[in-house]
Each structure stands twice: as structure tokens, then as C-alpha cells.
Amino acid sequence: MKPVRRRAAALALLAAALCAPAIAQPPGGQPAPSAAASFDYGLRPRQVADGVHVLVGRSEDFSPANGGNIVNTGFIVGSSGVIVIDTGPSKRYGEQLRAAIARVTPLPVVLTLNTHHHPDHFLGNQAFPPETIAALPQTAAAIEAEGNAFNENMYRLAGDWMRDTEVVVPRRQITPGRRTVGGRDVEFVALGGHTAADLVLIDHASGTVFASDLVFNHRAPTTPHADIRRWMDALETLAALPARLWVPGHGEVSADASPLAATRDYLGWLQRSIDEAAAAGLDMAETLARPLPPRFAGFAVAEHEYRRSVVHLFPAAERAVLEAPPERRD
Numbered sequence: 001m002k003p004v005r006r007r008a009a010a011l012a013l014l015a016a017a018l019c020a021p022a023i024a025q026p027p028g029g030q031p032a033p034s035a036a037a038s039f040d041y042g043l044r045p046r047q048v049a050d051g052v053h054v055l056v057g058r059s060e061d062f063s064p065a066n067g068g069n070i071v072n073t074g075f076i077v078g079s080s081g082v083i084v085i086d087t088g089p090s091k092r093y094g095e096q097l098r099a100a101i102a103r104v105t106p107l108p109v110v111l112t113l114n115t116h117h118h119p120d121h122f123l124g125n126q127a128f129p130p131e132t133i134a135a136l137p138q139t140a141a142a143i144e145a146e147g148n149a150f151n152e153n154m155y156r157l158a159g160d161w162m163r164d165t166e167v168v169v170p171r172r173q174i175t176p177g178r179r180t181v182g183g184r185d186v187e188f189v190a191l192g193g194h195t196a197a198d199l200v201l202i203d204h205a206s207g208t209v210f211a212s213d214l215v216f217n218h219r220a221p222t223t224p225h226a227d228i229r230r231w232m233d234a235l236e237t238l239a240a241l242p243a244r245l246w247v248p249g250h251g252e253v254s255a256d257a258s259p260l261a262a263t264r265d266y267l268g269w270l271q272r273s274i275d276e277a278a279a280a281g282l283d284m285a286e287t288l289a290r291p292l293p294p295r296f297a298g299f300a301v302a303e304h305e306y307r308r309s310v311v312h313l314f315p316a317a318e319r320a321v322l323e324a325p326p327e328r329r330d
Contacts (some may be wrong), residue, residue: 038211043100049206051077059219062148067161071120081110081182087124091165094124110182115199115212117142121152127170134172138197193231207244217251217259220305228271235264
């Protein structure tokens with residue numbers, strides 16, 4: 001057993017890792033005055049392919065300065081309707097996204113997707129017709145079970161940006177497969193690993209893949225509900241798709257698959273590092289103190305996400321070592 005004082009230090013660092021990051025301030029420690037005063041996310045859709053529009057969020061943690069706008073959302077305009085991919089972190093965001101869509105096309109929204117159950121991807125649902133909101137069954141169940149707790153936490157992290165935001169659970173269930181929606185040839189792929197259920201959307205006309213949070217681009221992945229080995233398998237499945245354009249859940253759109261390779265590299269290193277630390281008898285405090293490899297130094301919020309990941313993943317790795325037969329511990 002480790003000395004009690006080392007366990008106490010680990011618990012102290014655990015508390016710091018859980019509580020410290022969430023409110024990241026811009027230089028000067030204050031929210032951007034114009035944005036905070038007007039609660040304007042400044043959403044400007046960028047057309048990345050014919051009929052395909054993306055809104056790229058900031059590569060930061062949630063904060064009152066950014067109002068939770070750290071997520072990529074998007075929409076696809078077909079011949080008869082619009083498909084929305086994720087609704088953002090608040091009612092305000094959803095309303096402003098809806099207005100941004102209306103500036104591009106008068107066509108109605110016919111399908112609103114929640115790719116998974118993390119709050120920045122579904123808390124804008126109020127702004128969209130309830131009958132259009134859809135998700136994988138496990139995602140809808142997770143939103144129903146955890147949505148209110150996520151919403152309360154977002155109020156703490158983003159403040160008044162969240163005013164009047166309430167949880168809207170998807171009514172429609174998405175099943176995997178290829179079909180025409182709003183006059184657009186799309187395919188739904190059900191994967192997992194970032195969460196228990198991660199929805200990927202392929203737009204076949206443009207070759208655009210909305211990969212959601214299975215892919216991060218120049219931002220460290222988040223792991224609060226992660227199954228790393230399943231996530232790695234999902235990335236292999238994605239890499240086999242005939243894509244021409246990748247839209248990650250966080251970070252810039254990419255014309256090649258390099259964000260998939262980088263995400264896979266990071267996750268592989270993360271799992272090995274934590275497993276090796278546990279096998280070597282390190283405690284959580286010592287594992288938290290280990291440096292990141294230089295190749296990940298340029299990832300946004302890398303040090304913070306590493307600490308969070310240790311908090312999420314180290315207990316299981318340590319338990320696996322302690323429960324292993326004695327001959328396998330050497």
C-alpha cells in the first residue's frame with residue numbers, strides 16, 4: 001500500500017483536476033464585453049461543399065467568455081429541406097443557429113440530429129421543431145437520464161448564456177443506413193467509444209463526413225464517457241470510408257484524414273501511458289504529474305484534458321492491476 005499522505009495528495013489533485021478547468025478565462029480574466037453584453041455567438045456558417053455548411057467553435061474549455069461555443073455544428077441543404085447536425089450548448093445558440101440557417105435558405109428543417117449526449121451537442125434543441133429532433137436510441141436515453149445534470153452544470157460554467165435553456169429529449173430514433181432526407185443522399189453510421197453511442201453522418205453527394213466527437217482536430221479529445229479501445233475501433237471504421245471532407249466535433253474541417261490519425265495516436269498513447277503508470281505502481285498524483293509527449297504540445301487544452309482523462313481512466317487501470325493474478329503483476 002502507498003503511504004496515507006500520498007493517497008491524500010492524490011485525492012487533492014483529483015479534486016483540482018475535476019474542478020479547476022471548467023471556467024477558462026481569456027487574457028485579462030474577463031469575458032469579451034461585446035459578446036457577453038449582447039449574448040451574440042456571432043455564428044457565421046461556412047460553406048465547405050455544395051449545400052454543406054459548418055460552424056466551427058472555439059478550441060477552448062467552457063467559459064462565460066465563450067458561452068459554451070466550443071463545438072462544431074452544421075447543416076446540409078437539400079432540394080426540399082435542411083438537415084441540422086447538433087444544436088449547440090444553449091437555447092440562445094440554437095436560436096441563433098436557426099436564424100443563421102434561415103439566412104442561407106428558406107427551406108424548412110426536416111431533421112435535427114443529436115450525434116451524442118454531451119451538452120454542447122444537444123442543449124440548443126429547444127430552437128428546433130420537436131418532431132425533427134432525432135438521435136440513436138442510447139443517445140436519447142442518456143439525454144433523458146443525464147441531461148438535466150448537464151444543463152445545471154452548463155449554467156455554472158457559462159452563466160447567463162444559458163438563460164431559459166431546458167432539456168429537450170429527441171423523439172425520433174435514428175437507425176443506421178442510407179436514405180434520402182430533404183432531397184439529400186445521406187447515410188447514418190452508428191459507432192461508439194467517445195460515448196456509448198456516437199452517430200456519424202455521411203453526405204454522399206459531397207463526400208462530407210460529420211464525424212462528431214469521434215474525431216478532434218488539433219484539440220485534445222475529451223474522455224468522460226470514453227471506452228478507448230472501442231473508440232480506436234471506430235476510428236478504423238471511419239478511416240475506411242470514401243470521404244473527401246472531414247468535419248470533426250471540435251477543430252477545423254479537414255480535406256484529409258490526418259485528424260483521424262492524430263486522434264488515434266493520442267488515444268493510443270493515453271491508454272498506454274495510464275496502463276503503464278498503474279502497472280508501475282504509480283498513484284494518481286504521480287500519473288497526473290507525468291508530462292505529455294512533445295507531439296501533443298500543440299493540441300488545444302491538452303494539459304487540462306490529460307488531467308481530466310487521468311481522473312476518468314486511471315481508477316479502472318489501477319483496479320485491473322490490483323485484481324490481476326500475482327504472476328501477471330511483474
